[in-house]
Amino acid sequence: MTIAATSPVAHxxxxxxxxxxLKVGARLDDGYHEIATAYQAVSLYEDVRAHPADDFSVSFGGSVDTSGLETDGxxxxxxAARLLARKTGFRGGVHLEIDKSVPIAGGMGGGSADAAATLLACDALWGTEATREELVILAAKLGADVPFALTGGTAIGTGRGDQLSPALAQGSFHWVLAIAEFGMSTPAVYAELDRHRERHVHDISPxxxxxxxxARVLQALRAGDARMLAESLHNDLQAPALHLAPGLGQILELGEENGAITGLVSGSGPTVAFLTSDADSALELQVxxxxxxxxxxxxxxxxxxxxxxxx
Structure with missing residues (x-):
């Protein structure tokens, strides 16, 4: 899993x-929520190159606007890099060069992918020889989505999303992602979900x-059947995201009018993910x-x- 520690860069x-x-449980006393989610890793990637350095620093590039990203601790x-160094006793630093393709604050786990790739790259650069299981444990300390970014594929996440169980998936699912020009705060969307439930306490089930x-989601994934999956797509955070950003509803309608089987807000938004029947349909919808x-x-x-x- 590692490469030589003398290597000038690890990618x-x-x-x-x-x-x-994504199903969200009631708000707990600590303010968090238990969730049950089916994750699917998709072909938008974050690339992290780790360079030897005496301290810890990061710079960004890529196909998305990274001007608003923090570059401090x-x-x-x-x-992620500091955590790995602390847990392994490594005394040096690293400069991280990150090329981003996943929308920022878009509900698609781009920051989590950065952290997962950083753990892997720094382990390789420093020759710390952590096992994949040890990296997954560290990943869970960084955020609920980070372990899945390490494991990828298809998985069920419970607890806060970090307790993963692999899920069997056949074939390939084709998506078109409508990327907003703004981001959404995950805590703000969860807070709006709580308010939404309070407002409609007499209208919706507890x-x-x-x-x-x-179970229908798992059956659709096992079958590799896009239309079956479309019938069971669900996101409890969609209603609060639409309340905070009503324009997302128009995007959902536009996609479904132009050939998508269905669409949903991805995670806490604002990215809208449209499921299509095949690669040709995805291209037509993108156009x-x-x-x-x-x-x-x-x-x-x-x-x-x-x-x-x-x-």
Whole structure:
């Protein structure tokens, strides 16, 4: 899993994700929520190159606007590198060069992918020889989505999303992602969910204490059947995201009018993910959304989790 510690640079790549199912439990006393989610890793990637350095630093490039990203110790990739150094006793530092393709604050786990790729790249650069299981444990300390960015594929996440169980998936699912020009705060969307439930307490069923993933989702993934999956896509965070950003509803309608089987807000938004029947349909939908002056990209899944690449 590691490469020689004398190597001048270590390159790791990790995928973004789509929550094809997300059920949120009641708010706990600590303010958090238990969730049950079905993750699918998709072919939008974050590339992290780790260079030897005396301290810890990060710089960004890529196909998305990174001008608003923090580059100090609050950045999740820096936190990942420091955590690995602390846990392994490594006394040096690292400069992280990150090329981003996953939308920022878009509900697709781009920051989590940065952290996962950083753990893998720094382990390789420093020759600390952590096992994959040890890296997954560290990943869970960094955020709920980071372990999945390491493992990739398709998985069920419970607890806060970090307790993973692999899920069997056949074939490939084709997505078109409508990427918003703004981000959304995950805590703000969860807070709006709590308010939404309070407002409609007499109209909707009580939220479960321990949510579960619908069995129909697992059946659709096992069958590799896009239309079956479309019937069971669900996201409890979609309603609060639409309340905070009503324009997302128009995007959902536009995609479904132009050939998508269905669409949903990805995670806490604002990225809207459209499921299509095949690669040709995805291309046609991408063209239609682009003609409406939306930023649209195609992706497929499931794909591998974080891995080392030659540089």
């Amino acid at each position: 790791a790549r990790a995928p973004g994700k789509i929550n094809v199912f 609050s950045n999740l990739a820096i936190k 939220s479960p204490g321990v949510p579960t993933v619908d 239609a959304l682009s003609a409406s002056r939306l930023t649209a990209v195609r992706a497929h899944g499931p794909v591998h989790g974080a891995r080392l690449l030659p540089d």
